[in-house]
Amino acid sequence: MRNGPLRILFTSAGRRVELAQCFRAAASRRDVSCEIHACDLDPELSPACQTADARFVVPKCTDPSYVGILQEYCRTRSIDLLVPTIDPELPPLAAARDDFAEAGTFVHVSCAETIDIVRDKQKTIEALAASGVPVPRTASVEEARHSSGAWPFPAFIKPSGGSASRGIGILQGPEDFRGKYDEPMIVQEFLRGPEYTVNVYVDRNGKLLSAVPHIRLSVRAGEVEKGRTERNPAFWEIAERVVSALPGPRGAMCFQLIVDPEKGPRVFEINARFGGGYPLADHAGARFAESLLADLLGQPECASNEWRDGVTMLRYDAAVFDG
Structure with missing residues (x-):
């Protein structure tokens, strides 16, 4: 006790x-x-x-x-x-x-080697591709600029180390490249289709215990505002490959993908932490937080795929008062 x-x-x-x-x-x-x-x-x-x-x-x-x-x-x-x-x-x-x-x-937090990969979007894409994860075509801004004649437009541009949708934009053509950027940038092929976040839980032995996808129905400041859990066996297979691509994942993580009607699913980002939309997965029965606490208490981890499909989260603003 x-x-x-x-x-x-x-x-x-x-x-x-x-x-x-x-x-x-x-x-x-x-x-x-x-x-x-x-x-x-x-x-x-x-x-x-x-x-x-x-x-x-x-x-x-x-x-x-x-x-x-x-x-x-x-x-x-x-x-x-x-x-x-x-x-x-x-x-x-x-x-x-x-x-x-x-x-x-x-x-x-996962090991330093994993964090080094996921904090660099270029390294992330390279590691995922090597593990067989479907990813969008990606290049540094310099590579894309020099091959602009062969690069498909429109295209996404974003900071290689960015988060929370900071600095992202759309290039309509090679004329939209700026002469100089303040930080390393990458360019990715433009994807169309529904966007998903997949919350995953990896136990202390590196085994994937749970993968809970939700469709991002509405997003504000890079964080899901309205979402719905959606069970898809293909996403579990992708989650297994994502986990195998990383040298030391641990605990709760999430990755984002777009299901393009022509290209299929493409994973474009990993967050090696509790994502902003985790409360939806938790309410659906994912039990990631409880699994961590169980491990701390010396008990078996309890995250699993026994979660509810079709659970919807609708966020709204609330106030906290002090004084």
Whole structure:
């Protein structure tokens, strides 16, 4: 029997109120108490921080002191589990996850080699293609510019290390290339058709336990606003290949694909963390959060493919009041 609550820290917590609620519910199903901690640049203006049991301020995740501040907090507060929520913090946390583990905190992050791949969209496409995953034609902006006569337009352009739909655009023709870009960019063939997110869970042995696709009916700021779970055996096969393409995936991840009516499904991005649409998979019965907690408690992981098809999520704005 465990003494005391499970202490869970959400970093860059922002608006992840729903994600924290998933973990509270998972702890309740495991019959253990749960204490939610959260941090952000300005915790007083973060809904997730405001609804947590404890909150604190941190610098940007690119600050050299970021990891050290988290380690000290985890040590003094006896944090059991640290859950990152944005892509830029994954590399420093992956590099330090063994140090956290020695101090008693499990960081929900894949190995550094996996993070290095998924944080670079060009490397992602190359790794997926080598594993037999269907991917869109992709090139660096320089390669696409020099072969513009052979490159099919329109085409997508996006930062190689971007996230949350930052910096994406559409090139109608070679004349739309800018003379210079502020960061590495890639160009991908333009895909048409419905877009899906597939939430997957990989156990501590690297085995895929669950893959829950949802169609993205409506998106806001790169995050699903309206979605519906949709069971498709072809997506499970793709998920197996995605997992095999990575050297050390662990826990909850998600990837995005478009089902083009002519080319078929094409995977174009991986997020090696809980995605913004995970609450839909959780409500459908995916149990990823509960599986992580079970593992922490020394119990068998419980994520599986016994989830409900056709579950719809319709998000709306809510307010958190303080004072």
